[in-house]
Amino acid sequence: MIINPDHVTIAVSDADTAIKFFALLGFRKDHVATIDGGVPARYMGMPAMKAQHITLVLEGAKPHFEIQLLAFEQPPATDPGAHPTNLRKLGFNHIAFRVDDIEATTAHLVANGIKMLSDEMDYISRKLRLFEGPEGITFELVQRDD
Template sequence: MILNPDHITIAVADAGPAIEFFKLLGFRKGHVATIDGGVPARYMGMPAMKAQHITLVLEGADPHFEIQLLEFDPPPGTDPGAHPTNLRTRGFNHLAFRVDDIEAMTAHLVANGVTVLSDEMDYINRKLRLFEGPEGITFELVQQDGSEVPG
């Protein structure tokens, strides 16, 4: 039985801007490790992998939730594939965060230079809005209206 999400891992070219971005959403830097081969690299199927592994913890989250950043050394080349903010592609689509005040969080993000990708939408007892995050990932803010969400 699945209990709850634990973490999401995002590969980044430069961890600094991603750390600053996720600070805007209430994450703080936790564990930092250097992966230089060894057990973590073998586990991920890349025995020669070298990377910084930075854990960002969402403060006050219950249950606990993390974003884990991987900054590879050397950084991988540019991907000729579709940009990740294209929500019609297969694979990773978007990451969603629940908030208590979508308008206030939107204003906070916009004031800090974050790009808004959509107008606010009301859908299934929720307010939704999409943004562009670090490395071009798409993320969404979700505000529940207090009603029971249909299953």
Template sequence: MILNPDHVTIAVADAEAAIGFFALLGFRKDHVAAIDGGIPAQYMGMPRMKAQHITLVLEGSKPRFEIQLLEFDPLSGTDPGAHPTNLRKLGFNHLAFRVDDIEATTAHLVAHGVVMLSDEMDYIGRKLRLFEGPEGITFELVQREE
């Protein structure tokens, strides 16, 4: 059912420093988007969220693996927001698993009592959905259009 890890998202106070650090490990900047409300913010359960979303790709990785950075505005701590799994905190944000059938995997998880945190979203060539995991961690399913 799970194919492989897809990405890890980390909320950071200094995106440029984080980009430099991950470059040392072979990651390159691939995509940058400003989130100012809208569908991505609603998907994460923070409709007024403002952040830079920076996708770093591990060079040569097959299958593709990403680290996604979130730099909130204002920084976390000055506006903690309210979300069941606290996606605004600095540090670890969520773990994403790549799947081949997001609808079937969602149905399987929900049937076993796993709490779904978002509706499905189509974003940058992929279908996404958030769930609540053990100890309140957030995890995401990702189905890529490849």
């Protein structure tokens, strides 16, 4: 059985921008490793992969939670017709972070130039709001009423 979420991995073209973005949400850089072929590359099905693997840890999270960034030496080509914030696409949809004060967190993010993608919505005893993160990924803030 699953115990809890452990990490989310995001491929990025600009690791510094992504690190700064996730720092706004309380993540700190914990570990950086270089993948240059070898076991990690074979495990991921890309034996010739060259990338920086950057682990960001959410400070104070219990249980432990990480965002793992992959900054490829040669970023893979992107499909200009499939923008990551398109919530109807198949595959990865969005990541959600629980917060205590959605209004304060929203103000903090907007003040730091983060693009809001939706107005706040009340849904099933929680407040929700969508934002655009690094590489155009969609992330959501969740404030539960419990």
